[in-house]
Amino acid sequence: MNMPTGRAVESGRAERERAGIVRAAHRLIGRGGGTTAIEDILRAAGVNRRTFYRHFPSKDALVLAMQREAGELVRNRLRAAVGGAADGRAAVIAWIEEFLGIGWHERQAREGRTFLAPEVGMVAGIADALEDVHACHREILVEAFGRAREDGTLPAAVPGRDAFAVHAVVLRCLEMRARARLDRPYPVVRDEIVRLFVPGAGSER
Secondary structure (H helix, E strand, O other): OOOOOHHHHHHHHHHHHHHHHHHHHHHHHHOOOOOOOHHHHHHHHOOOHHHHHHHOOOHHHHHHHHHHHHHHHHHHHHHHHHHOOOOHHHHHHHHHHHHHHHHHOHHHHHHHHHOOOHHHHOOOOHHHHHHHHHHHHHHHHHHHHHHHHHHOOOOOOOHHHHHHHHHHHHHHHHHHHHOOOOOOOHHHHHHHHHHHHOOOOOOOO
């Protein structure tokens, strides 16, 4: 049996430390109600300042990293959902289902609430970072609409315009859901959005 090397052990410990800091920050910042001090994050994560600064140069850097990583996870799930679709039309519907589903997935929704906290809006560079994330997610939908136009399943699609509209509506639903202003079941909201943007949808649902 191969025993882990000292470097592997150290790497594993560093990963656990970093993950613990991120989890603590999500939990504390997501509660809202004020500014979360680094000391509170340290205490919740069970690490000291030296450990924190080994991973993140500042609290702002931590928040930006959290947003980037959350966006990458969503992007990967969107890619997988769209990539597994039989045709372009199905790819558009898969994107809607996957992205909208975040609001009804307990852990994803909880982490998403972190980025609605007022203190996150004060982080330097957060607006540009958020738009970069949105652009990545929209681009996958642009490609899905482009595929649907090319394969004839949505021949009237205008990929850039349609993707922007769908993304805006789904994002608004997620925000309302996070703020407890949307309590309707996921299938109902999903079907409404699909019928709105995908001609002919609804009969198979």
